[in-house]
Amino acid sequence: MPTTPIKNQSFLANLPLFRELAPEQLDRMATHTRQVRAPRGEILFHRGDEVHGFHVIIYGQVKLAFISAGGDEKVVEILGPGQSFGEAVMFMRRPHVVTAQALADSLLLYVEREVVFDEIKSDPDFAARMIAGLSRRLHQLVGDLEAYSMRSGTERVIGFLLHQCGDGLPANGEADVTLPTTKGVIASRLNLTQEHFSRILHDLTTAGLIKVQGRTVHIVDVERLRGHST
Numbered sequence: 590m591p592t593t594p595i596k597n598q599s600f601l602a603n604l605p606l607f608r609e610l611a612p613e614q615l616d617r618m619a620t621h622t623r624q625v626r627a628p629r630g631e632i633l634f635h636r637g638d639e640v641h642g643f644h645v646i647i648y649g650q651v652k653l654a655f656i657s658a659g660g661d662e663k664v665v666e667i668l669g670p671g672q673s674f675g676e677a678v679m680f681m682r683r684p685h686v687v688t689a690q691a692l693a694d695s696l697l698l699y700v701e702r703e704v705v706f707d708e709i710k711s712d713p714d715f716a717a718r719m720i721a722g723l724s725r726r727l728h729q730l731v732g733d734l735e736a737y738s739m740r741s742g743t744e745r746v747i748g749f750l751l752h753q754c755g756d757g758l759p760a761n762g763e764a765d766v767t768l769p770t771t772k773g774v775i776a777s778r779l780n781l782t783q784e785h786f787s788r789i790l791h792d793l794t795t796a797g798l799i800k801v802q803g804r805t806v807h808i809v810d811v812e813r814l815r816g817h818s819t
Contacts, residue, residue, distance in 0.1 A: 627694070628691065635685070642701040644700075645672070646672050647697060652664055652770070676722065692774065790806070798814045
């Protein structure tokens with residue numbers, strides 16, 4: 590769908606990565622940015638595709654995944670509004686290492702590589718924000734590795750549910766969580782089979798810690814769930 594630079598500039602100006610850019614910088618970025626409307630299920634790129642820029646999500650949800658040697662899908666990340674992906678391989682000038690697929694109807698911005706490189710050369714603060722974003726991603730991946738290696742499946746599921754409550758998580762009492770996508774995708778993200786994930790939810794329900802209805806999980810007692818041992 591055709592777009593104007595002014596519209597792109599408006600989107601860019603409200604994203605953390607670009608929020609502090611001067612108007613003339615936003616103009617340059619917007620000129621080399623296009624909107625991507627991806628209906629649910631659409632593939633944005635495949636593993637092995639060439640990289641010419643990176644994506645930022647305006648609304649919707651995107652899954653990053655790869656297929657194992659055995660043919661199973663492994664979900665690496667589930668991303669939402671304001672988050673970006675593809676920067677690391679863009680800087681390395683290497684092909685994509687994962688496949689990106691929209692999990693919901695989504696609107697994204699695709700920012701061309703060369704304009705990013707130009708802004709990095711002229712604006713050290715912009716370069717620092719790019720580095721900070723990549724560092725946060727690396728920190729998250731290290732945390733994931735620790736979770737897969739050191740925590741049980743039940744601990745991973747509990748951690749995921751508590752994280753989904755966000756900053757408004759009460760110290761005790763009740764809370765509701767809406768699962769952001771299907772149980773199969775969440776299970777893969779947590780390095781579990783869907784059957785194992787469902788069994789853990791069933792065990793937590795039997796223990797009186799949660800109640801599950803569709804994609805809504807009601808946490809009966811936050812403090813008890815947080816302290817639950819396997």
